[in-house]
Amino acid sequence: xxxxxxxxxxxxxxxxxxxxxxxxxxxDELETEDVNxxxxxxxxxxxxxxxxxxxxxxxxxxKRAIVNSKEAPKILLARANFSDKVDIGGYKKIDEMDTSYxxxxxxxxxxxxxxxxxxxxxxxxxxxxxxxxxKAVFAIFSDGADTASMHTCHVAKDYIDKLNAKxxxxxxxxxxxxxxxEANDLGFKNVLEVGRTDSELRRAFNTLSKSAISNSKSVxxxxxxxxxx
Amino acid sequence: xxxxxxxxxxxxxxxMFISKMGSYHAEYGINNQDAGFSIELPNGCPDRISxxxxxxxxxxxxxxxxxxFARIFENKLKRADAMIFDNIxxxxxDVFATxxxxxxxxxxxxxxxxxxLFTIMILAEYKAxxxxxxxxxxxxxxxxxxxxxxxxxxxxxxxxxxxLAYRYIPALFNTxxxxxxTKYYYLKKxxxxxxxxxxxxxxxxxxxxxxxxxxxxxxxxxxxIKRFINKLNYENRERGGFFKDDVTLAI
Numbered sequence: 001x002x003x004x005x006x007x008x009x010x011x012x013x014x015x016x017x018x019x020x021x022x023x024x025x026x027x028d029e030l031e032t033e034d035v036n037x038x039x040x041x042x043x044x045x046x047x048x049x050x051x052x053x054x055x056x057x058x059x060x061x062x063k064r065a066i067v068n069s070k071e072a073p074k075i076l077l078a079r080a081n082f083s084d085k086v087d088i089g090g091y092k093k094i095d096e097m098d099t100s101y102x103x104x105x106x107x108x109x110x111x112x113x114x115x116x117x118x119x120x121x122x123x124x125x126x127x128x129x130x131x132x133x134x135k136a137v138f139a140i141f142s143d144g145a146d147t148a149s150m151h152t153c154h155v156a157k158d159y160i161d162k163l164n165a166k167x168x169x170x171x172x173x174x175x176x177x178x179x180x181x182e183a184n185d186l187g188f189k190n191v192l193e194v195g196r197t198d199s200e201l202r203r204a205f206n207t208l209s210k211s212a213i214s215n216s217k218s219v220x221x222x223x224x225x226x227x228x229x
Numbered sequence: 230x231x232x233x234x235x236x237x238x239x240x241x242x243x244x245m246f247i248s249k250m251g252s253y254h255a256e257y258g259i260n261n262q263d264a265g266f267s268i269e270l271p272n273g274c275p276d277r278i279s280x281x282x283x284x285x286x287x288x289x290x291x292x293x294x295x296x297x298f299a300r301i302f303e304n305k306l307k308r309a310d311a312m313i314f315d316n317i318x319x320x321x322x323d324v325f326a327t328x329x330x331x332x333x334x335x336x337x338x339x340x341x342x343x344x345x346l347f348t349i350m351i352l353a354e355y356k357a358x359x360x361x362x363x364x365x366x367x368x369x370x371x372x373x374x375x376x377x378x379x380x381x382x383x384x385x386x387x388x389x390x391x392x393l394a395y396r397y398i399p400a401l402f403n404t405x406x407x408x409x410x411t412k413y414y415y416l417k418k419x420x421x422x423x424x425x426x427x428x429x430x431x432x433x434x435x436x437x438x439x440x441x442x443x444x445x446x447x448x449x450x451x452x453x454i455k456r457f458i459n460k461l462n463y464e465n466r467e468r469g470g471f472f473k474d475d476v477t478l479a480i
Contacts, residue, residue, distance in 0.1 A: 130460055133459060
């Protein structure tokens with residue numbers, strides 16, 4: 001299926017899935033037996049252009065908040081950027097997080113969810129087989145609806161349902177109102193709506209970092225009450 | 230009196246203390262019944278003391294007695310002056326009596342069985358040697374130029390450990406009012422390190438993965454050991470796990 005004359009084989013590049021240990025943090029480099037995986041999908045569509053500088057600042061603040069917490073050794077983060085294409089990085093230690101931000105065009109949200117879920121579940125299974133105890137959070141930051149995915153909302157919702165069934169925290173930060181309907185249609189259990197201002201952007205990532213740290217401390221994943229405000 | 234002090238020229242390794250709940254305990258909702266601690270003493274005599282308590286699963290609440298013993302014993306040792314090993318063992322006996330009097334003041338045999346059935350293992354590192362005292366059963370971990378070896382200790386013919394609690398429970402079989410600690414002594418010139426472990430460690434003996442476990446101990450890879458235990462339990466989950474009993478070690 002083609003949309004807008006684009007080839008999806010070219011658009012969707014997924015890094016680090018074939019060789020799990022090579023692309024993610026090797027088990028021998030883990031400092032603990034417990035690991036909290038944090039998938040963060042970040043919208044880089046053109047509607048985010050007015051907030052590009054602010055996003056860089058807030059991503060850096062998000063990273064610093066977690067790096068400075070006691071939970072840092074346990075948290076591995078995979079950053080996924082989605083716009084005209086999906087680009088998913090491996091699960092790395094939080095101090096290796098890339099905080100750059102650029103704006104492109106479209107919003108391939110559903111494809112990101114599908115590819116990100118596959119990558120997360122594959123790495124989780126691998127870690128468990130290596131004796132690592134794993135919890136996970138699957139988070140999306142977006143300001144609007146999907147515009148160019150190959151897959152439908154219904155298929156993406158099945159993937160979110162799978163994550164929910166496995167007691168993986170699903171969290172959606174809606175930057176403005178447009179993302180809210182997507183979050184609810186997709187079945188995210190935790191949804192945070194913030195206004196479309198710089199200060200609200202700061203509140204969004206501040207809440208996200210506090211929630212990530214709090215969830216990491218908790219023995220049981222906060223599947224229904226993730227956002228800590 | 231003349232004292233001879235020998236200093237080891239071997240590199241001082243950091244001490245690792247690990248305690249993991251057994252897969253049987255996890256499955257049946259039983260607490261980790263092992264307890265213990267490993268501390269450096271401010272007066273340096275001994276340099277370090279490690280203690281492991283291994284609660285008997287027949288003792289329904291043995292983790293309570295074991296935990297109280299660990300806490301009280303640790304506090305006493307931290308406040309004590311320099312001690313020879315026999316003094317440390319005497320303090321341990323006194324602490325056991327203290328815990329018994331707190332939990333079972335009337336010496337009710339049923340309650341003694343419930344709270345006070347636990348192995349006591351004490352490892353003290355002095356300048357020239359390691360001293361170990363055990364009342365119950367467990368294992369001793371040797372590290373020398375041949376690598377790491379793990380040996381069971383004090384396993385009785387009936388496979389029932391000689392718990393210190395049996396001093397106070399006259400009605401039980403195996404009762405021995407003269408139950409005492411068995412002591413061991415290892416010169417530093419022959420060993421790189423000595424450690425102690427609860428008998429749950431012995432599940433790895435003779436297994437294909439035994440050398441991997443020993444290498445992890447040799448490298449003091451604490452998260453690696455924990456992952457190793459988790460991994461074997463996960464791989465054997467259909468059989469209820471691999472390390473079914475609680476695993477605690479200090480080396």
